[in-house]
Amino acid sequence: LLAGAVALMTTPHDILKQVFGFDHFRGVQEDVVMRVLGGQHTLAVMPTGAGKSLCYQLPAVAHEGTALVISPLIALMHDQIRSANAIGLRAASLTSADADRERTVERLKAGELDLLYAAPERATGDGFRRLISRTNVSLIAIDEAHCVSEWGHDFRPDYRQLKGLLDDNPDVPRLALTATADRRTRSDILTQLGIPDDGLIIAGFDRPNIRYNVRPRDGLPQQLKSLLAQQPGAGIVYAPSRDKAERIAEQMSGTGRPALPYHAGLDPQVRSRNQAAFVESEDMVMAATVAFGMGIDKPDVRFVAHAGIPKSIEAYYQETGRAGRDGDPAEAWLFWGAEDFARARQRVETEVEPDRRSGERERLNALAAFVEASGCRRAILLSHFGEDPPEACGNCDNCLDPPATIDATEVARKLLSAAFRTEMRFGVGHLADVLAGNDSEKVRSFGHDRLSVFGIANAEEIALVRSVARALIARDALRADAYGGLSFGPGAKPILKGERQITIAVPPPRKRTSRKRFDG
Ligand code: ADP
Numbered sequence: 001l002l003a004g005a006v007a008l009m010t011t012p013h014d015i016l017k018q019v020f021g022f023d024h025f026r027g028v029q030e031d032v033v034m035r036v037l038g039g040q041h042t043l044a045v046m047p048t049g050a051g052k053s054l055c056y057q058l059p060a061v062a063h064e065g066t067a068l069v070i071s072p073l074i075a076l077m078h079d080q081i082r083s084a085n086a087i088g089l090r091a092a093s094l095t096s097a098d099a100d101r102e103r104t105v106e107r108l109k110a111g112e113l114d115l116l117y118a119a120p121e122r123a124t125g126d127g128f129r130r131l132i133s134r135t136n137v138s139l140i141a142i143d144e145a146h147c148v149s150e151w152g153h154d155f156r157p158d159y160r161q162l163k164g165l166l167d168d169n170p171d172v173p174r175l176a177l178t179a180t181a182d183r184r185t186r187s188d189i190l191t192q193l194g195i196p197d198d199g200l201i202i203a204g205f206d207r208p209n210i211r212y213n214v215r216p217r218d219g220l221p222q223q224l225k226s227l228l229a230q231q232p233g234a235g236i237v238y239a240p241s242r243d244k245a246e247r248i249a250e251q252m253s254g255t256g257r258p259a260l261p262y263h264a265g266l267d268p269q270v271r272s273r274n275q276a277a278f279v280e281s282e283d284m285v286m287a288a289t290v291a292f293g294m295g296i297d298k299p300d301v302r303f304v305a306h307a308g309i310p311k312s313i314e315a316y317y318q319e320t321g322r323a324g325r326d327g328d329p330a331e332a333w334l335f336w337g338a339e340d341f342a343r344a345r346q347r348v349e350t351e352v353e354p355d356r357r358s359g360e361r362e363r364l365n366a367l368a369a370f371v372e373a374s375g376c377r378r379a380i381l382l383s384h385f386g387e388d389p390p391e392a393c394g395n396c397d398n399c400l401d402p403p404a405t406i407d408a409t410e411v412a413r414k415l416l417s418a419a420f421r422t423e424m425r426f427g428v429g430h431l432a433d434v435l436a437g438n439d440s441e442k443v444r445s446f447g448h449d450r451l452s453v454f455g456i457a458n459a460e461e462i463a464l465v466r467s468v469a470r471a472l473i474a475r476d477a478l479r480a481d482a483y484g485g486l487s488f489g490p491g492a493k494p495i496l497k498g499e500r501q502i503t504i505a506v507p508p509p510r511k512r513t514s515r516k517r518f519d520g
Pocket residue numbers: 022023024025026029046047048049050051052053054
């Protein structure tokens with residue numbers, strides 16, 4: 001692109017129109033672009049498909065110099081570069097897969113690049129930092145910025161090392177971008193990358209045409225069959241394993257509906273044939289592992305069902321987000337079992353590195369609160385992404401058919417008091433023992449039998465304690481640490497002061513084994 005031509009385009013809107021060919025900014029794009037053009041450090045949290053690339057590509061065009069883009073995946077970089085080049089941007093990457101690295105360095109030195117992409121492991125190296133110190137850098141964009149946080153689901157130590165590069169260039173505006181970041185991860189990104197709190201911009205995550213439904217799993221084949229019977233159109237059923245994907249595909253074919261499996265264990269040719277068939281079809285069911293869906297372009301997927309719990313609320317949002325891209329009504333179904341949580345928790349304790357476990361536990365707690373909620377599902381999803389949604393959406397199972405609930409405010413207050421009196425470090429099991437007046441060894445060894453809260457709850461109330469604890473965690477009145485120890489969150493005070501009611505769904509009758517269901 002000719003620098004002279006850009007200079008003639010006076011406004012960001014002109015550039016949007018003439019370079020990118022778009023008439024309007026979408027959602028928060030304009031806010032992000034304006035902040036970056038104003039030279040301010042920014043973190044943009046935008047869902048997939050919201051148009052994150054434009055947020056750094058447009059400033060890259062508008063400003064003299066080269067925008068540096070840190071991105072973790074070479075394949076992703078090369079895609080981006082192809083589409084940037086296609087609209088006349090001068091973009092290149094420095095990766096092990098680029099044979100023309102020398103030429104790229106020359107272009108960079110000559111000021112002939114609008115965008116330079118690099119992976120964090122290169123960008124943190126001394127050689128690269130020296131190169132950049134001699135370059136006119138207009139912007140540092142950090143894609144997939146959640147990788148910088150140990151709280152994020154995809155921590156990469158190299159992202160931590162970016163600080164050196166950023167410190168070298170304190171006055172260059174930084175733009176961190178991510179599609180998935182809960183509250184904690186977000187504030188970690190801000191701290192790690194030196195972005196001020198007011199630099200956080202969160203896009204609208206709502207997908208109003210998707211109706212969320214969550215059900216306990218109870219005879220899955222039958223549940224799926226009745227779902228298919230009432231649900232026309234193409235859909236995806238996410239299965240927790242390859243075997244289950246195969247089995248579900250078989251069972252669904254038995255109903256007469258075309259159904260195919262998709263998972264990483266299939267021959268690549270079969271996989272791409274199945275995917276192509278799905279994209280073409282108007283009524284096919286794809287029974288797939290989460291390997292399926294990334295990068296497929298099918299706007300008319302009418303439903304996404306989960307045969308077991310997803311990895312996190314973020315993953316759930318991402319996976320269900322593949323339904324209804326055309327804006328027409330679409331359904332999301334989640335069939336979950338307590339054993340899903342048990343298995344996931346076991347995996348965290350045995351397969352996850354110790355210093356990442358507490359983050360994973362929190363992700364599961366948030367997911368548990370979502371599936372168990374008696375209130376609006378959408379409100380939970382959106383507040384997870386930092387939005388402040390209305391209390392009821394009118395388009396989820398709980399809004400359309402509110403479950404029976406009970407007022408558990410009194411139990412909530414007793415539980416909060418017990419947490420407070422025991423110095424906010426014990427889990428729900430111990431707090432229940434104290435409230436019930438169980439004279440156990442542990443209770444006595446801490447002297448908790450002498451507290452005012454000892455034995456203040458009756459059996460009926462004790463039966464609600466665990467549901468109430470989950471509800472309080474969901475409302476951020478209680479926060480669970482890595483060991484399940486409960487302490488107050490900001491939501492505790494209004495409940496203790498009687499300003500806020502706690503309503504929970506009537507818990508199912510307890511089975512003998514149910515006591516350990518959600519223990520962390
Ligand atoms: P993300 O990285 O957030 O998933 P992309 O940057 O890949 O999203 O953009 C998704 C799609 O939206 C692309 O096809 C892009 O061309 C398109 N797009 C981005 N911004 C706009 C806009 N303002 N108007 C119309 N289409 C846009």
